[in-house]
Amino acid sequence: MIKxxxxxxxxxxxxxxxxxxxxxxxxNGRYGLTAFGRxxxxxxxxxxxxxxxxxxxxDGIWKRYFDLDRDYGAMIGCVDEKDNYLCQAAxxxxxxxxxxxxxxxxxxxxIISQQNNIKRIRKCIDYLCQKYxxxxxxxxxxxxxxxxxxxxxxxxxxxxxFACNLGYRSRYIQKTAQSIVNGxxxxxxxxxxxxxxxxxxxxxxxxxxxxxxxxxxxxALHKLDAFPRDTHINKVLSERYPKGFPFEKYQGTAGVxxxxxxxxxxxxxx
DNA sequence: CATCAGGCGAGAC
DNA sequence: GTCTCGCCTGAT
Numbered sequence: 001m002i003k004x005x006x007x008x009x010x011x012x013x014x015x016x017x018x019x020x021x022x023x024x025x026x027x028n029g030r031y032g033l034t035a036f037g038r039x040x041x042x043x044x045x046x047x048x049x050x051x052x053x054x055x056x057x058x059d060g061i062w063k064r065y066f067d068l069d070r071d072y073g074a075m076i077g078c079v080d081e082k083d084n085y086l087c088q089a090a091x092x093x094x095x096x097x098x099x100x101x102x103x104x105x106x107x108x109x110x111i112i113s114q115q116n117n118i119k120r121i122r123k124c125i126d127y128l129c130q131k132y133x134x135x136x137x138x139x140x141x142x143x144x145x146x147x148x149x150x151x152x153x154x155x156x157x158x159x160x161x162f163a164c165n166l167g168y169r170s171r172y173i174q175k176t177a178q179s180i181v182n183g184x185x186x187x188x189x190x191x192x193x194x195x196x197x198x199x200x201x202x203x204x205x206x207x208x209x210x211x212x213x214x215x216x217x218x219x220a221l222h223k224l225d226a227f228p229r230d231t232h233i234n235k236v237l238s239e240r241y242p243k244g245f246p247f248e249k250y251q252g253t254a255g256v257x258x259x260x261x262x263x264x265x266x267x268x269x270x
Numbered sequence: 271c272a273t274c275a276g277g278c279g280a281g282a283c
Numbered sequence: 284g285t286c287t288c289g290c291c292t293g294a295t
Contacts, residue, residue, distance in 0.1 A: 018276070114277040120293065121276090167291025172278080209278050230276035262276070 002051045002058045008072035010095025011044055017096050017263045018118045019219045021109055021125045022147075034129075035065060036102055037146040039138050067097045067222070075253045085240050086257065089264035096259050099219060103187050104180070105147045106220035111172050111207040113215070120165070127164040132156060153177035172207025179205055195223040224255040232265045233258060 011031045015023045023033045033040045040062060041052040051058055063069070076090045112124050132148035153161075154177035161170035179185050185205060190198050198221055202213040214228035227247070229237070237245055247254055 110276085111278095113275095115275060115290080116277095116292085117275045117294075119275095123293095162291080165292065168278090168289090169291080207278065211277060215276080228276075231274095232276065266276085 002053060002055060003045075003048050004051065004058075004068070005048045006068065008076070008094050009049060009066070009068075009097060011042060011049070013093055013095040013263065014066075014097060014099065016267070017093065017259055018113075018121075018266070019215075019259065020099055020101060021118070021122045022129075024122075032144075034144050034146070035105075036061065037134070037136070039136070039142060039144045065100055067100060070097075072097060072256070075256055078250070078253065079257070080246070080249060083246075085236075086261070089260040090257065092267070093260040093263040096256075096263060098222060098224065098256055098259065100222050101220050102147065103191060103216070103220040104150060106216045107176060107202070107205065107208065108147075108153070108173060110212045110215040110219075111176060111205075112166060112169055114169065114207070114212060116169075124164055124166055128153075128166075131160070131164060150177045150180040154181040169207060175206035176208070191221070193221075195221075195225055198223070199226070218255045218258070224252055227254045227258045230262070232262050232269075236261055236265055 011023065012025070014020060015025065015031070020033075020035075022035065023031060025031050030041055030043045033042065038057075038061065040057075043050045043052075051062055053062065072094070076094055079086050079090050081087060108128070109121070109125060113121050116124075128148055129145035132152040133145040136144055136146055138144070153173055156174060156177075158170055158174060161173060164170075166173060180187060185201055190201050193201065195217055199213045199217055202208050202216055203210075208216070211228050211230055214226040217223040217226035218228060227233075227245075250257055
C-alpha cells in the first residue's frame with residue numbers, strides 16, 4: 001500500500017468529470033479502476049490517498065497515469081483573477097486531473113460518448129469489456145476485464161455490437177477498429193505526434209469528429225492545448241465569453257480549464 | 271409522450 | 284466549404 005500526500009487530487013471529481021469511464025466508487029467508499037490491463041483500488045483519506053499496490057507499480061504506472069508530477073495548483077493560480085467565472089469553476093473542480101489513459105481505449109470510449117450520458121457510456125463500455133475483453137483476476141481473486149483489443153472489435157458482428165446497446169455507434173466502432181487493424185491509422189505513430197498532426201490522424205477514423213478527436217488528444221495523448229467543445233462548453237462560451245475565450249492567456253493549460261468549466265457546468269446546470 | 275444526453279456522417283448546395 | 288437532418292437508447 002502506498003500513501004501519497006496530494007494537493008488538487010480528488011478521485012470523486014476525476015470520476016464525475018467523465019474523462020475516465022472505468023473508475024468507480026464502491027459502497028465502502030473505496031475506488032476501483034481498470035486501466036492498461038491492470039486493476040487498482042484506491043481510497044481517499046483526509047489529506048492523502050491510499051493506493052493499494054506495490055511501490056514498483058505505483059512508480060512505474062499509476063504516478064504517471066494520475067499525472068502526479070504536475071502542479072495543478074500552479075495552473076489554477078494562473079487563471080486571470082478578473083475572470084470571476086473561471087476562478088469559480090477552477091476552485092470548484094480543483095481536484096480534477098487530466099489522466100494519461102490508453103489511446104485505443106479513449107478512441108472507443110469517446111466514440112461511444114457522443115449524444116450519450118455518462119451513466120450509459122459506462123454501461124456500454126462495461127458490456128464491451130465483458131463481452132470482448134480478456135477476463136482477469138488479481139492475486140486477491142478480484143475479477144475484472146481488460147479493455148478489448150482492436151482485433152476483437154474489428155471481428156465483432158454488427159448484431160453483437162448492437163446487443164451492447166451501442167446503438168448507431170456500433171457501425172463507427174466496427175469501422176474504426178478495422179481501420180486500426182488494417183493499418184490505415186497507426187496508433188504507435190500517433191503516440192509520438194504533435195497535437196495538430198495527431199488530431200488530423202484521428203479525424204480519419206469513422207465516428208471521430210472535432211470534439212471526439214480533442215477528447216482523445218486531451219485524455220490519452222495529454223495534449224493540454226486540446227479544448228474539446230461540447231454542448232456544455234459551447235453554452236458557457238456563448239454566455240460568458242461572447243467575444244471569444246482568451247486562449248492566448250492559457251497556452252499549455254486550456255484543456256485543464258476546459259475540464260473545470262465542463263465539470264462546473266455539469267454539476268450546477270439548470 | 272416529447273425531449274435530451276460531452277456529435278457525427280451523409281447528402282445537398 | 285457550410286448547412287441540415289436523422290440517428291440507437293435509456294432517463295426524466
